[in-house]
Amino acid sequence: xxxxxxxxxxxxxxxxxxxxxxxxxxxxxxxxxxxxxxxxxxxxxxxxxxxxxxxxxxxxxxxxxxxxxxxxxxxxxxxxxxxxxxxxxxxxxxxxxxxxxxxxxxxxxxxxxxxxxxxxxxxxxxxxxxxxxxxxxxxxxxxxxxxxxxxxxxxxxxxxxxxxxxxxxxxxxxxxxxx
Amino acid sequence: xxxxxxxxxxxxxxxxxxxxxxxxxxxxxxxxxxxxxxxxxxxxxxxxxxxxxxxxxxxxxxxxxxxxxxxxxxxxxxxxxxxxxxxxxxxxxxxxxxxxxxxxxxxxxxxxxxxxxxxxxxxxxxxxxxxxxxxxxxxxxxxxxxxxxxxxxxxxxxxxxxxxxxxxxxxxxxxxxxxxxxxxxxxxxxxxxxxxxxxxxxxxxxxxxxxxxxxxxxxxxxxxxxxxxxxxxxxxxxxxxxxxxxxxxxxxxxxxxxxxxxxxxxxxxxxxxxxxxxxxxxxxxxxxxxxxxxxxxxxxxxxxxxxxxxxxxxxxxxxxxxxxxxxxxxxxxxxxxxxxxxxxxxxxxxxxxxxxxxxxxxxxxxxxxxxxxxxxxxxxxxxxxxxxxxxxxxxxxxxxxxxxxxxxxxxxxxxxxxxxxxxxxxxxxxxxxxxxxxxxxxxxxxxxxxxxxxxxxxxxx
Numbered sequence: 001x002x003x004x005x006x007x008x009x010x011x012x013x014x015x016x017x018x019x020x021x022x023x024x025x026x027x028x029x030x031x032x033x034x035x036x037x038x039x040x041x042x043x044x045x046x047x048x049x050x051x052x053x054x055x056x057x058x059x060x061x062x063x064x065x066x067x068x069x070x071x072x073x074x075x076x077x078x079x080x081x082x083x084x085x086x087x088x089x090x091x092x093x094x095x096x097x098x099x100x101x102x103x104x105x106x107x108x109x110x111x112x113x114x115x116x117x118x119x120x121x122x123x124x125x126x127x128x129x130x131x132x133x134x135x136x137x138x139x140x141x142x143x144x145x146x147x148x149x150x151x152x153x154x155x156x157x158x159x160x161x162x163x164x165x166x167x168x169x170x171x172x173x174x175x176x177x178x179x
Numbered sequence: 180x181x182x183x184x185x186x187x188x189x190x191x192x193x194x195x196x197x198x199x200x201x202x203x204x205x206x207x208x209x210x211x212x213x214x215x216x217x218x219x220x221x222x223x224x225x226x227x228x229x230x231x232x233x234x235x236x237x238x239x240x241x242x243x244x245x246x247x248x249x250x251x252x253x254x255x256x257x258x259x260x261x262x263x264x265x266x267x268x269x270x271x272x273x274x275x276x277x278x279x280x281x282x283x284x285x286x287x288x289x290x291x292x293x294x295x296x297x298x299x300x301x302x303x304x305x306x307x308x309x310x311x312x313x314x315x316x317x318x319x320x321x322x323x324x325x326x327x328x329x330x331x332x333x334x335x336x337x338x339x340x341x342x343x344x345x346x347x348x349x350x351x352x353x354x355x356x357x358x359x360x361x362x363x364x365x366x367x368x369x370x371x372x373x374x375x376x377x378x379x380x381x382x383x384x385x386x387x388x389x390x391x392x393x394x395x396x397x398x399x400x401x402x403x404x405x406x407x408x409x410x411x412x413x414x415x416x417x418x419x420x421x422x423x424x425x426x427x428x429x430x431x432x433x434x435x436x437x438x439x440x441x442x443x444x445x446x447x448x449x450x451x452x453x454x455x456x457x458x459x460x461x462x463x464x465x466x467x468x469x470x471x472x473x474x475x476x477x478x479x480x481x482x483x484x485x486x487x488x489x490x491x492x493x494x495x496x497x498x499x500x501x502x503x504x505x506x507x508x509x510x511x512x513x514x515x516x517x518x519x520x521x522x523x524x525x526x527x528x529x530x531x532x533x534x535x536x537x538x539x540x541x542x543x544x545x546x547x548x549x550x551x552x553x554x555x556x557x558x559x560x561x562x563x564x565x566x567x568x569x570x571x572x573x574x575x576x577x578x579x580x581x582x583x584x585x586x587x588x589x590x591x592x593x594x595x596x597x598x599x600x601x602x603x604x605x606x607x608x609x610x611x612x613x614x615x616x617x618x619x620x621x622x623x624x625x626x627x628x629x630x631x632x633x634x635x636x637x638x639x640x
Contacts, residue, residue, distance in 0.1 A: 017633065024399075037399040040205060040374075041629040047403035055400075057407040061415075072351075075331060079339035088343060101348035101426055105355040108419045112359045112412055116366055119408035123401045126393035133396075139377035141397050142370070144205035144629075 008131035008179045009034075009151040010162050012171035013140075017043045020146035023169040024049040027150065030165060034154035036132070038147040060118035061111045068110020073103045136175040149177060196480035198293045198631065203475070205629045212625045213371075213378050215471050216618065224470040229614045235607020242600035246318060253597040256319075260580045260592040265319035267573045268602055270448070271455065272312035272609075273353070273427055274568065277420050278456025279305030280360060283367075284416035287409075292634070293484055295627045296476040300467065300617070301460055302364040307612040308459070309357045311605045316349070318601065345429040352426040359419055363412045366405070369395050370626040424452045431575070437514040438522075438579035443502055450495035454538070455568035457489045461561035465554055467617065476623055479552055486551035489564065493542040496571075500539065514584060522578045526591060530574050537567025 014020045017039060024037050028051060037046055047053075076099040080086075085093050120126070132138060132149060141147055148169070150162050166174045203211075246253060256263050279301035286294035317326045329350040331340050340347045372392035379385045395401070428448035431439040461482065468477040507515035522531045541563055544550045551557065582589045616622070 038397045039399065039402065040209070040397060041370075041626045041633070042402040042406050043399070046399040050399055052400050052403060055404045055407050057404050058411060061408070061411045076342045079331065080342050084337070084339045086341070088341075091343070095343060098343040101345075101422070101429075102342065102351045104422055105348075105351040105419075105426075108415050108422075109355040109358060112362055112415050115408040115411045115415070116362045119366070119404045120393065122404050123398075125395065125401075128389065128394040130394060130396060142374040142377045142395075143209045 006179050007152045007159070008134070008177040009036075009149045009153075009157075010159070010166055010174060011132075011135045011138075011147055011149040011177050012166040012169060012174045013137055014146040014148070014169075014171055017046070017146055019170055020148060021046055021049050023148050023171070026169060027148065027165070031156050032150050032154050032162075034151035034157075036149045036151065038132070038138075038141045038149070040142055040144060040146075043146075056122060057115060057118050060122075061115040064114020064118070065107045065111030068113075069103050069107035071110070072106035073099055076102060131177055131179050134179075135177045137173075145172075196483060197478060198480055199296065199628070199635060200475035200478065201635070203628075203632050205632055208628050208632055209374055209378075209625050212476075212621050212623050212628065213375055216375060216621055217379055217384070219471075221618070222470050224466070225614060225618065228466075228610065232607045232610035232614060235604050236611045238600055239604025239608050242597055242604055243314075243318065246597065246601075247323065251319060251321060253595065255593045255595045255598055257590070259583060259588050259590055260577055262319070262576050262580060263573075263592050264594055264598040264602055265315045266576050267569065268605060269312050269315035270427055270572045270576075271569045272308045272315065272605070273356075273424060274448070274452030274455045274572075275459045276305040276308040276312065276356070276360070276456065277424060277449070277452040278460050279303070279308070280356075280363075280416050280420040281453055281456065282460065283363065284413040284420070287413045288417060292631065293481055295631050296473075296623050297460070297464060297481055298627075299364075299367065299624045300463065300613075300622045302360065302367070303613060303616045303620075303622075304456075304459060304463060305360050306357065306364060307609050307616075308456075309353065309360060310612070311609050313353055313357060314605065315601075345426065345433045348426045349430055352423045356419060356423045359412070359416055363409075363416055366409060366412065367624055367627075368620065369393060370397065370405070371621045371624060373397065374625050375621065421449055424449045436579050436583055437512070437518040438503075438575065441503070441506065443499055443506070447496070447499035447503075450492050450499065451568060451571065454489060454492035454496050455565055457485050457492065458561040458564035458568070461485055461489075461557055462565060463613065465558045465561075467622065471617065471622070473623065476628070479554075482554065482557055483548070483551045486545045486557060489561075490542060490545040493538060493545075493564070497539040500535070517582070518579060521582055522574065525578065525582070527574065527578050527581075530570050531578075534567055534571045534574055537563050538571060541567075 012023065014023060020037060020039065021043065024035060024046065027035055028049065035050060037050060039046060047055075077094060080095070080099075081093045087093075135147070135149070137145060138147070148166070148171075150157060150166065154162075156162075163174060254264065256265075282294050282301040283298040283305075287298070317323050320326055329340055329347055369392055372388050373395040375388040376385055376392050379388055425445035425448065428444035432441055432444035434440060464477050464481070464485075468474050504519050507519045522528070541560065544556075544560065550560075577592050581592060
């Protein structure tokens with residue numbers, strides 16, 4: 001048996017998504033808070049069951065769009081009016097309708113970059129090494145198995161009691177995740 | 180509440196043509212798709228295609244090298260027809276890209292389940308087509324090494340791009356389009372790369388796919404942020420795709436050349452783009468499903484649906500042709516009227532009538548379900564539409580330029596060997612990239628297919 005300090009957590013393996021969502025709900029009801037659930041696809045309601053509600057990706061995307069759009073509009077105004085004014089057929093220097101296409105494109109680009117990199121950074125990726133990869137059978141988490149890990153950092157964690165609790169959740173098996 | 184709402188709980192509407200053949204589990208669907216990349220021996224069809232495409236790619240590289248050495252004079256272009264094959268290829272390739280984004284983004288927003296098994300390779304098609312498109316405007320520059328002057332940056336010459344020029348809008352549109360397409364495609368690939376990482380047997384594959392997967396763990400919070408970001412990207416890509424071909428059409432319609440100076444151009448070009456793009460999606464998916472044994476995933480339902488979309492886009496294109504003629508005569512502008520009559524009866528008349536035959540007449544056969552379910556006919560029809568749309572772009576560009584306002588400057592355009600080499604070579608390079616993609620990356624989104632398995636299961640329960 002691994003000593004408590006070198007243990008990342010205990011992990012239970014499930015055969016389908018319903019058992020996993022149920023298990024997460026029961027673990028939360030039992031007072032566990034440092035839980036991680038793993039699934040091979042996005043399971044409806046799983047993050048809600050974990051009590052995770054605000055993902056902040058949408059906010060970052062909005063900010064990215066605003067920065068991209070206003071940034072390039074300002075650049076167009078500054079270069080066409082202040083820094084390099086050209087009189088083209090008597091058109092006003094600040095000819096805003098002609099500035100719209102680039103503004104639109106950069107709004108989309110700023111928002112898309114923010115959505116992509118915001119998602120990665122908030123998810124803590126890239127992170128190639130993680131204790132959970134030491135878990136038994138974890139290669140199946142990207143195929144057909146569903147996992148619930150109760151971290152040793154949880155205040156209610158107790159190697160024996162938590163293991164017993166996990167066994168009650170109808171898992172295929174329960175294992176240890178070494179750090 | 181999760182941003183990504185699904186139909187779970189509600190049964191999937193099962194028609195006689197299923198989106199996915201029955202009997203698949205999470206495990207078997209994961210294995211079947213990933214084995215194409217990991218374990219399946221290379222099919223002879225792939226080897227033949229790859230060899231041919233490699234030769235054509237070399238032809239493109241050779242033609243480009245000679246072009247850079249000698250200049251655009253090796254092509255048949257001259258005043259007044261300074262734009263010909265390069266711009267035709269550009270507009271055509273960008274258009275082909277549009278169907279991929281339409282399938283992956285717009286159909287996602289509309290919750291069309293049938294998009295799931297075709298979105299990945301449709302996105303790849305977009306990226307490779309836009310890459311080919313992006314080459315063309317650079318190649319047709321007199322001094323291609325200065326193409327970056329279109330990008331605004333503080334330089335020592337103290338000049339800035341001319342913001343009122345559609346060519347500057349173009350680089351923003353195409354640049355944004357290729358970056359967003361790559362991000363969207365790569366983001367969808369991350370969970371699948373994790374699957375390949377976990378299933379790869381050799382150390383080298385584990386490392387390469389593992390680096391690509393960025394350490395994806397499939398944790399519930401990761402999935403939640405992934406879903407939100409994916410949905411937002413789809414929401415952004417949908418207006419983007421409309422804007423890109425609209426901006427491309429403005430390259431023409433801002434100019435006062437007869438046949439170009441028309442407000443119908445943006446929607447006309449977008450419809451044409453989707454028309455040729457869906458045709459290319461068929462041209463690719465029909466051999467793909469045969470060679471890689473994907474008929475369970477890319478079913479007749481998909482071919483049927485693509486056929487219907489092609490029919491609709493084709494009708495919009497036909498309407499645009501009709502409106503072009505109507506507006507020329509309704510406007511009373513004699514140059515516009517001459518342009519239309521010249522297209523129909525002038526030296527390029529055969530091209531006009533082939534365009535009408537290929538883009539308007541023959542696609543009407545798609546009204547019949549028999550045709551939409553006949554794989555061979557669809558394949559032929561898709562190639563017909565691809566050719567028809569290329570010729571349409573050629574017709575718009577060349578017939579307008581070759582006889583403009585001043586009869587003394589009228590001339591003809593004849594392509595040279597190097598014109599053809601760039602066109603055929605770009606087809607080869609596109610095919611080469613695509614074949615590399617299907618061999619080394621999962622051509623179907625595995626994680627989304629698992630979800631489809633779940634929904635099918637719930638629908639049956």
